[in-house]
Amino acid sequence: MMLTTFLLLALCLVTHGQQDLVLSQGSCPDIPVQLNFDLKRFEGYWKVYEAFGAPYMVGMSCVDFIFEQASDDGRYVNIRLEGDRDVKVLGFKIWTANEIYYGKGTVLDDVTDAGWSVLFGGKPDNYEDRTNYFILATDYVNYAIVYSCIQPAKLPIISESCFILLRRNGSPPAEVSTHKFILKSYGVNVTNLNKVNNYNCY
Numbered sequence: 001m002m003l004t005t006f007l008l009l010a011l012c013l014v015t016h017g018q019q020d021l022v023l024s025q026g027s028c029p030d031i032p033v034q035l036n037f038d039l040k041r042f043e044g045y046w047k048v049y050e051a052f053g054a055p056y057m058v059g060m061s062c063v064d065f066i067f068e069q070a071s072d073d074g075r076y077v078n079i080r081l082e083g084d085r086d087v088k089v090l091g092f093k094i095w096t097a098n099e100i101y102y103g104k105g106t107v108l109d110d111v112t113d114a115g116w117s118v119l120f121g122g123k124p125d126n127y128e129d130r131t132n133y134f135i136l137a138t139d140y141v142n143y144a145i146v147y148s149c150i151q152p153a154k155l156p157i158i159s160e161s162c163f164i165l166l167r168r169n170g171s172p173p174a175e176v177s178t179h180k181f182i183l184k185s186y187g188v189n190v191t192n193l194n195k196v197n198n199y200n201c202y
């Protein structure tokens, strides 16, 4: 019975529409988020420098996030995730398909705007009323660390994703290593962060 529940849950999580996730045991860590988060400054275009390696992301290159404030009070955020995927036949690349996914974030917390309840695909479900997406740190002009964690139904299984975002191509600033160290100290397995191929993008 327990096993069935676990498998069903895992299946739900995988098919839920989270674009990029890693399933692990435990509970979601309570990691501090960016102080005085300013959505207006955070808005716009970010390149995904590194991401948690999940089946979904395999083979994707040139992956970007675009965030946009969707209401004057700053409680709603539109999120667009896009990237290229090579379409191969018998190992030969015949086409590069551009994939775009739309998400929506809602600020539920009165204390901070740096935690959102995010849904990709838009189907309402029981995750919707929970903050599951966190801007852990950003300087707005160079880098951002985004972490997402869902723990359904208080079971000891979590679905995590993490993105290191940069405004432009190149190496991340030194602060990023510090933030990875902090993530690690909260039990996040940062070795799951894989570099995304962002060269030869247009």
Ligand SMILES: *[C@@H]1O[C@H](CO)[C@@H](O)[C@H](O)[C@H]1NC(C)=O
Residues within 6 Å of the ligand: 189, 191, 192
């Ligand atoms: C961290 O993730 C890597 C890659 O998925 C895995 O090999 C390793 O066992 C994980 N470490 C822990 C402590 O879970």
